[in-house]
Amino acid sequence: xxxxxxxxxxxxxxxxxxxxxxxxxxxxxxxxxxxxxxxxxxxxxxxxxxxxxxxxxxxxxxxxxxxxxxxxxxxxxxxxxxxxxxxxxxxxxxxxxxxxxxxxxxxxxxxxxxxxxxxxxxxxxxxxxxxxxxxxxxxxxxxxxxxxxxxxxxxxxxxxxxxxxxxxxxxxxxxxxxxxxxxxxxxxxxxxxxxxxxxxxxxxxxxxxxxxxxxxxxxxxxxxxxxxxxxxxxxxxxxxxxxxxxxxxxxxxxxxxxxxxxxxxxxxxxxxxxxxxxxxxxxxxxxxxxxxxxxxxxxxxxxxxxxxxxxxxxxxxxxxxxxxxxxxxxxxxxxxxxxxxxx
Ligand code: MRU
Numbered sequence: 001x002x003x004x005x006x007x008x009x010x011x012x013x014x015x016x017x018x019x020x021x022x023x024x025x026x027x028x029x030x031x032x033x034x035x036x037x038x039x040x041x042x043x044x045x046x047x048x049x050x051x052x053x054x055x056x057x058x059x060x061x062x063x064x065x066x067x068x069x070x071x072x073x074x075x076x077x078x079x080x081x082x083x084x085x086x087x088x089x090x091x092x093x094x095x096x097x098x099x100x101x102x103x104x105x106x107x108x109x110x111x112x113x114x115x116x117x118x119x120x121x122x123x124x125x126x127x128x129x130x131x132x133x134x135x136x137x138x139x140x141x142x143x144x145x146x147x148x149x150x151x152x153x154x155x156x157x158x159x160x161x162x163x164x165x166x167x168x169x170x171x172x173x174x175x176x177x178x179x180x181x182x183x184x185x186x187x188x189x190x191x192x193x194x195x196x197x198x199x200x201x202x203x204x205x206x207x208x209x210x211x212x213x214x215x216x217x218x219x220x221x222x223x224x225x226x227x228x229x230x231x232x233x234x235x236x237x238x239x240x241x242x243x244x245x246x247x248x249x250x251x252x253x254x255x256x257x258x259x260x261x262x263x264x265x266x267x268x269x270x271x272x273x274x275x276x277x278x279x280x281x282x283x284x285x286x287x288x289x290x291x292x293x294x295x296x297x298x299x300x301x302x303x304x305x306x307x308x309x310x311x312x313x314x315x316x317x318x319x320x321x322x323x324x325x326x327x328x329x330x331x332x333x334x335x336x337x338x339x340x341x342x343x
């Protein structure tokens with residue numbers, strides 16, 4: 001079982017994170033001694049998942065302060081610049097920007113000395129981390145109340161402890177069911193191109209002894225047709241004000257399948273993932289990733305060199321296909337009225 005500090009923590013040497021690119025083969029920690037190194041780690045998905053990115057964002061601003069000049073005006077300017085670069089490291093998960101902005105309110109507030117600012121930012125980042133884990137536990141309780149014993153659940157990508165800094169969002173609901181002895185079973189789509197399902201979700205479930213079966217992404221329709229799915233539980237990277245939800249590519253087809261087969265489809269995400277400034281899904285920027293992720297597999301090129309590829313990292317599920325959005329406040333249903341997150 002992963003403790004929150006095993007996933008990411010702030011130390012004097014920098015931000016220490018469990019390198020998710022190497023799982024499940026190796027459990028290796030990676031230290032980011034500068035904001036540049038943290039940005040690289042985020043882009044490579046060494047740390048990933050919306051809430052975990054929010055924690056990394058807040059820690060990253062603390063790291064910027066720790067590595068910046070001592071003179072207050074120069075430090076303020078330095079941290080603001082580094083924070084802007086960090087917030088732009090990946091565009092879709094709103095939590096990253098949220099975490100950075102929470103820390104920036106401290107930078108822009110009243111403080112006198114560099115050590116004072118550094119201490120406050122480290123404290124804020126630790127609190128944001130603890131709060132995210134607490135939100136996950138609350139979501140776990142609310143979501144579990146909607147599911148039957150022995151529920152056969154389809155998920156997508158990884159929404160576990162690795163993705164949230166501890167416990168998990170959609171996978172937190174699964175954990176809550178498991179802890180209560182309610183015997184969930186999880187269908188785990190491998191989640192091409194980067195296999196967060198096969199590498200990370202299957203690993204977390206195996207570590208915790210939770211029943212699961214790995215399937216290829218294109219096998220999921222047959223599971224619905226067979227009547228082998230009782231609910232879909234997914235996370236989100238950004239939820240617009242109207243409830244449209246961006247999540248890992250492949251989530252929208254699950255929502256369409258769920259509607260066709262009359263299976264409930266829940267999005268499980270903390271309030272830090274809600275973007276009230278974006279009215280609907282059309283305003284959500286979807287990250288485009290490298291061609292090589294699609295044109296090859298496991299380091300082997302599988303497509304002709306001249307073949308154009310498209311690699312959207314996320315898709316947007318319209319609110320009309322969502323049964324309910326589980327946040328730490330409870331299960332929301334349309335029309336959505338969300339309580340904004342505060343740090
Ligand atoms: O590209 P990733 O691995 O960062 O994508 C992550 C997801 O899509 C998750 O489902 C989402 O961030 C929710 S994590 C609780």
